[in-house]
Amino acid sequence: MTADLSADAYAVLGTDYDAWCHSVTEDIDFYVRLAIESGGPVLEIGVGSGRIAVPTALAGIAVVGVDRSGPMLDLARAKARAQGVSLELVRADMRELPELGTFPLVTVPFRALLHLRDDAERLGVLRSLRARLKAGGLLAFDVFHPDRRDIEDTDGRWLEREPGIMERADWRPADHSLTLRVRAGGREAGMRLWWLGPDRWGRLLAEAGFDRVQRYGGFNGEPLAADAADSVWLARVSGSARR
Numbered sequence: 001m002t003a004d005l006s007a008d009a010y011a012v013l014g015t016d017y018d019a020w021c022h023s024v025t026e027d028i029d030f031y032v033r034l035a036i037e038s039g040g041p042v043l044e045i046g047v048g049s050g051r052i053a054v055p056t057a058l059a060g061i062a063v064v065g066v067d068r069s070g071p072m073l074d075l076a077r078a079k080a081r082a083q084g085v086s087l088e089l090v091r092a093d094m095r096e097l098p099e100l101g102t103f104p105l106v107t108v109p110f111r112a113l114l115h116l117r118d119d120a121e122r123l124g125v126l127r128s129l130r131a132r133l134k135a136g137g138l139l140a141f142d143v144f145h146p147d148r149r150d151i152e153d154t155d156g157r158w159l160e161r162e163p164g165i166m167e168r169a170d171w172r173p174a175d176h177s178l179t180l181r182v183r184a185g186g187r188e189a190g191m192r193l194w195w196l197g198p199d200r201w202g203r204l205l206a207e208a209g210f211d212r213v214q215r216y217g218g219f220n221g222e223p224l225a226a227d228a229a230d231s232v233w234l235a236r237v238s239g240s241a242r243r
């Protein structure tokens with residue numbers, strides 16, 4: 001069983017996506033709280049199965065969710081319907097977003113920006129997200145940046161991430177990329193991801209025109225330690241709204 005890296009890994013995972021992320025819960029309250037503070041609507045890029053969008057809609061905030069994976073959007077739609085809420089879902093690539101209007105809050109949760117392969121793509125996306133913010137609006141996202149020990153501990157090893165769900169990372173530190181493979185339900189999904197250190201994210205945000213940028217080491221405002229493996233970002237554009 002070997003994953004086809006050119007396939008949509010999220011489509012291969014299908015309903016197993018939520019099982020794969022079962023333990024990832026610490027970000028939900030964070031993004032829902034930002035959505036409530038913003039008053040909405042929220043533009044969520046890489047909305048996936050609606051893991052965050054559905055609780056946001058349940059909190060009474062309208063969500064426009066963008067994803068390039070049709071099967072993930074189908075999951076989000078079904079989950080929203082089952083909960084008695086609706087999401088506006090748009091199938092699009094974040095690198096070529098259609099006209100969507102402007103928003104007080106744009107989010108890119110759960111490391112979705114790691115799907116971008118180089119600074120040209122990252123800058124293009126950050127500029128286009130900035131253009132979709134209202135004056136004073138906020139971009140919020142989280143990313144990871146493994147240190148040497150994370151890499152040594154996990155490289156090339158199948159690890160059980162959730163019961164019955166195996167995950168393997170093959171790291172390529174030379175070009176800051178990894179191939180992530182997930183085995184679930186008799187299928188194997190694989191994807192390539194690219195990471196950056198916090199300083200580079202900070203520089204890209206400044207270059208994209210964000211003027212007030214805060215970085216944290218977690219979803220509860222923890223300071224970002226030098227060896228942190230994850231960072232959480234709040235980046236504002238100028239305007240009258242204040243946080």
Ligand SMILES: C[S@@+](CC[C@H](N)C(=O)[O-])C[C@H]1O[C@@H](n2cnc3c(N)ncnc32)[C@H](O)[C@@H]1O
Pocket residue numbers: 010021045046047048049050051052066067068069072092093094095108109110111112115
């Ligand atoms: C790790 S999942 C995050 C999903 C959801 N936000 C969550 O927190 O569970 C990343 C999502 O980004 C989507 N994605 C990846 N590259 C994309 C791109 N270029 N444009 C739009 N969506 C993309 C994937 O299809 C997937 O649904």
